[in-house]
Amino acid sequence: MRRWAIVHFGMLLITLSAASGIAVAAPSDEPERPARRLVAPNSTARAFSRSEAAVVKLYGRGIGREHGYGTGTLVSADGQIVTVLSLLSARDGARVVLSDGRTMTATFVRKDEYRQLALLKIDIEDAPHVEFKDSTSLELGDVVFAMGNWFKVAEGREPVSINRGIFSMRTKLDARRLTQDFSYEGDVLLFDAMTSNPGAPGGPVLDIEGGCVGIVGRIVEASATNTRVNYAITSEEIRAFVGGEIAATAPANDAGDGEGRKEGYVGISISRLGFRHVSPYVERVRSGSPADKAGVLADDLVLAIDDARLRNANDYKDAIRRLRPGDKARFILKRGQRVMTVTIEVGEKP
């Protein structure tokens, strides 16, 4: 009951802030201005009017948790559409609805499993499309806009929705901590506009001038924090994908299991007491091994390997599997009440 009161109050505030955005230009001295002009001179309206025609609504059949709708971004005048890989983008026949209401059927061009992107094409000339802009131009606090058909609220000739937020940071998704199987290790853009909604992936993220700095990536849930991430794949990666470059699967993904690959060796055995959630304490260091040479001692706790934090002995095992002979691996250890870093030159299994 009380919670609902708070929710309603929050919604009232949201409505108020939204209203203030629209009303920014409301001129008190020129009441005869046409309504359309009322919203023109603000950056949101400008980014919106420049790009809305380049964002399309996609429909197909949804199965289970996969939604039967999504968003696509027109990236060229000849009708190339970038979207995320999903059931409806993975084959021919997705229904494309343009912002002017025209309906077309897309043909499937190619997909990129690593980036989880799909390229579709519609038969069109002089299509409105976004202009890519270098995503490294973004700085903390810069305004960004995300567009998309979240929850498929836009229908027919209605344009998609726009959200505004600020750019927060450029980082990497910690793939090992995601519940889904998505091992993308490239940079992503984080912002505080909500995009982790059904239907949002595939929509463009625009900067203050309406330049496309990224495309909202597929929805991922971080299992470590139990939260969804609002992020975009950078324009550089999108451009590379549209240009025909398909990224290989992440190196981490095929690590360890490939045959004929040399396994890395450091010479540490970790104590495994048989419980779950065991912290990776060093039980024994083989004398003369790379770890021994680097000064690792029994009872050290391995906190991280190459900046990947280890939560338990299984994380340790995964991190070790990724190491190759010749690598210089940075081990962060806890010894007593001290945190220390040692560099281990990974060797070959004797």
Add this chain to the structure above:
Amino acid sequence: MMRRGIGILIVVALTGVGRADDATDPYALEVAKARVIRAAVQRIRPSLVTVETIGGAQPIAEGPEGVREEAFRLADGPTTGMIVSQDGLILTSSINFARNPTVITVTLDDGRQFVATLLGRDEIRRLALLRIPETGLKVADWAPGEDIAVGQYAIACGRGLMGDAPFASLGIVSAVGRRNGNAIQTDAKVSPINYGGPLIDIDGRVMGICVPMAGSGGALAGAEWYDSGIGFAICKEKYDFVSDRLAAGELIEQGKIGIVLEEDESAIRDFFERLLPKKEQAVRIRDVMPGSPATAVGLRKGDRILALDGQPVGDVPEMLRRLSDRAAGETITLTIKRRWRKFDVTLTLARMEDMGKIRGPENAGSDEGESDDGGVEPDSETGDSTTQPADE
């Protein structure tokens, strides 16, 4: 009427903005705003730390099927803390420590990493205080409480992600004095990334510490309301209120009285009271738990509670709300009406795990007892406690 009032407010606010900036350039405001956000984050940055925990178990819950892992998953990714003393005290959110982690590490803005000791936890305000063995640290500046107004910009900062710079999300102050006056409410996105991190104003001053405070409460309330447009940050006043206890290593948890409340249904009996100019609103004690602070001061089934700490109680939900942030060990004064008599009792709230073990004067076997806690009136009545059922 109401709506028109709001409309006028908006127009007034916006004309203000329009005049302050060059309205002919639609971008000037945005660009200036981005610059201000960067400067504010830059100012708080040296006081932000990354907190990581290693080890510890998923909390267990006891259910009808026995003991098992709590179905609700807790956040345990890296999160944020803020330096509150130059000699190593770090304030963060208690949500990170529900697993009783084996190791806590703190990484400073300059990259130096330390093993931290967990001092105290406040499960009511979801705060925790850590200490690292280092001095000369940059302490964050707080914004004075009276400077914080609804509608002003608020930036939630976090260091729970890999990257060179802190994470920031922008919003406004949605309300002040939320949750019994403990928290500032914001629509800036607040999630496990910035729990424990500060909510700052555009001058980079701290308005509060972001914590998870979902509606259901409970020590394990997690991230249900993350990124929902409803975020909470504990204000300075309330941190100051518990800071000494936290530094002393105390676990601050909700205090219990040991009574079950019900609405006062004596309206019919009090029919004539209603004819009188001042009717006393009250809640009634439906049940008293043995071995609780309530029995220790002689509260009885059927007693009516008129006031809590001198303030009249409205109804049961209001009473519970006001008790919700009172910790074990804190004392409260209840104004009781028993039949025609009115008296005050002062009692010390107990921890949940001590319930049933609290020894009061009647257990000590003496009416006068060692108790000097103000429960004089009921003390003299303890001999009657066996006649309690008849008291209805």
